[in-house]
Amino acid sequence: MRKEKLSFIGISLLIFSFTLTSCSKSDNATEIDASTEGSVSVTSTVQSKYTTAVAISTSGNTITLKSNGTPNHLSPYWGVGKPQYEAPRTGYTVNPGIISEHTLAMTIPTNPASATIKEETALGAIGMALNGVPIYNDREGGNVPVDAMILTSFDRGGAHVGPSGYHYHVSGEFTTTDDANLVGFLRDGFPIYGRKDKDGTYPTNLDAYGGHTSVTADFPTGIYHYHCSNVNYLNAGVYILKSGSYYGTKGTFTN
Incomplete structure (x- = not known):
């Protein structure tokens, strides 16, 4: 018994x-095994998702994206009298200067992979949105964090004009709000998405670089990708696109 x-x-x-x-x-x-990193090519997604304002070419194991850096949407930074001009929002004051064309070129790897040493993002362009506009981190001139005063200079796109031209810092109506939209690619070749995962939930397993490896609408077999922050920045209703270090090895960005 x-x-x-x-x-x-x-x-x-x-x-x-x-x-x-x-x-x-x-x-x-x-969730996808992170050991697959470096085996996934971003080439076809880059070629199909960027607007026609971005010229794309490939050479060996790199992709080069070229644009003039001007947005395809309304902004007070176009300047009064321009077809895409709109007045600043109440309580907002635009920076001096208007949107102008630049000669931008970003080169990224076709098969991005994790870097052995993670490099901190710096001032200036850290990536390119799908419309060819540069993506910046959460810092401003003098390497100081974006503060409440700087936030009042942003347009509805989460962008403003600086010494190097028009650029995005935070989420906005023309890139991503509360969704899983593909925003663009960072200089290390990895894609950056909105606050949500493909299934409509907010990811809870992001690493120190703001990303994780899983399937996305554009990469059904999975890829490492960033998400913009899910923290309501300074309670202003906007979300930082990217802060901290790159996950991979950054390519070049010229202006």
Whole structure:
């Protein structure tokens, strides 16, 4: 009788263990083994998702994207009298200067991979949005964080004009709001998305660089990608696109 009881307990524990293992696997069904990094090409997505304002060419294991840096949407930074001009929002004051054309070129790897040493993003362009506008981090001139005063210089796109031209710092109506939109690519070749994952939920497993490896609408087999921050920045209703270090090795960006 005792042997039968012990046998029954053993079988029960085995079934319980199997159930836990099965649940664990299904809970992370969209997570992809990070060891696949470097095996996923971003070339076709870059070619299909960027607007026609961005000229794309490939050479060996790199992709070069060229644009004039001007947005394809309304902004007070176009200047009064321009077709895409709109007045600043109430309580906002635009910076001096207007949108002007620049000669921008960003070169990224076709198969981005994790860098051994993670480099901090710096002032200036850290990526390019799908419309060819540069993406900046959460810092301003003097390497100081974007503050409440600087926020009042942003247009509805989460952008303003600086010494190097028009650029995005935070989420906006023309890139991403509360969604899983593809915003663009950073200089290390990895894509950056809005605050949500493909399934409409907010990711809870982002690493120190603001990203994780999982499937996306554009990469059904999975890729490492960034998400813009899900923290309401300074309670202003905007979300920083990217802060901190790159996950991969950055390519060049010339202006």
